[in-house]
Amino acid sequence: MSVALVRRPGPRLAEGLVTHIGRTAVDTARAARQHAAYEQALRAAGWEVRAVPAADGCPDAVFVEDTMVVCGGTAVLGRSAAPSRRGELAGAEAAARGLGLRVERIEGPGLLDGGDVLQVGDTVYVGRGARTNEEGICGLAHLLGGRRVVPVDTAGVLHLKSAMTALPDGTLIGLPEHVDTSVLPLLRVAPEPAGAHVVVLGPEHVLVSAAAPRTAALLAADGLRVTSVDIGEFEALEGCVTCLSVLVGPRG
Numbered sequence: 191m192s193v194a195l196v197r198r199p200g201p202r203l204a205e206g207l208v209t210h211i212g213r214t215a216v217d218t219a220r221a222a223r224q225h226a227a228y229e230q231a232l233r234a235a236g237w238e239v240r241a242v243p244a245a246d247g248c249p250d251a252v253f254v255e256d257t258m259v260v261c262g263g264t265a266v267l268g269r270s271a272a273p274s275r276r277g278e279l280a281g282a283e284a285a286a287r288g289l290g291l292r293v294e295r296i297e298g299p300g301l302l303d304g305g306d307v308l309q310v311g312d313t314v315y316v317g318r319g320a321r322t323n324e325e326g327i328c329g330l331a332h333l334l335g336g337r338r339v340v341p342v343d344t345a346g347v348l349h350l351k352s353a354m355t356a357l358p359d360g361t362l363i364g365l366p367e368h369v370d371t372s373v374l375p376l377l378r379v380a381p382e383p384a385g386a387h388v389v390v391l392g393p394e395h396v397l398v399s400a401a402a403p404r405t406a407a408l409l410a411a412d413g414l415r416v417t418s419v420d421i422g423e424f425e426a427l428e429g430c431v432t433c434l435s436v437l438v439g440p441r442g
């Protein structure tokens with residue numbers, strides 16, 4: 191299975207949360223076009239795109255990555271620290287069940303956003319910060335028994351994957367000033383903030399934001415195929431390329 195779950199932007203997108211950046215206007219029509227192009231980039235890379243049922247009452251529902259962590263045949267539903275995001279789970283659960291995944295969930299007082307979870311081989315790095323707490327990490331570790339779970343303290347960023355992701359060969363890339371590097375193997379420094387977010391589309395293929403041209407050039411020089419997408423309207427709401435999809439497949 192190589193399925194990409196996405197949730198199309200809803201009518202209240204412009205009301206989405208911002209925490210570490212100032213609020214700027216969001217153009218919902220442009221956001222819809224950017225989202226369609228993002229979906230197309232996934233399709234072009236061989237992913238079957240499936241839409242998660244809408245959650246139009248939730249402004250941030252488009253950031254579907256935060257609703258769940260898919261590992262093997264299991265989807266672990268998150269539990270957001272942001273009350274306005276809790277209503278996103280029902281549609282996410284339906285989508286996970288539609289793929290035949292076993293559904294588990296993080297129970298209170300645990301808190302966990304999928305954006306804090308970075309899977310690299312058998313290791314699962316989990317950001318500990320404003321959106322994910324110790325209980326959430328323990329709950330995830332319990333549900334993913336057998337994987338090595340490494341908590342990583344984050345600072346000044348929304349999620350772990352706001353600050354670091356992994357390349358196809360497992361090398362970490364990101365912004366060392368926002369994560370506790372003492373628990374990490376080598377972290378390759380991204381040449382610009384948006385370069386910290388990379389989606390692995392295939393064994394030698396990555397998706398990056400159009401806001402990260404220097405990172406794109408660096409990775410292309412490494413021999414990777416690089417697809418760039420403009421997701422500016424989502425970046426205005428502190429989103430990044432990872433948060434707009436849940437990839438369920440060989441790397442899921």
Ligand SMILES: NC(=O)NCCC[C@H](N)C(=O)O
Nearest residue numbers: 206207253305427428429433
């Ligand atoms: N995984 C992600 O990077 N999610 C981005 C979520 C942005 C949204 N405005 C939020 O604050 O929850």
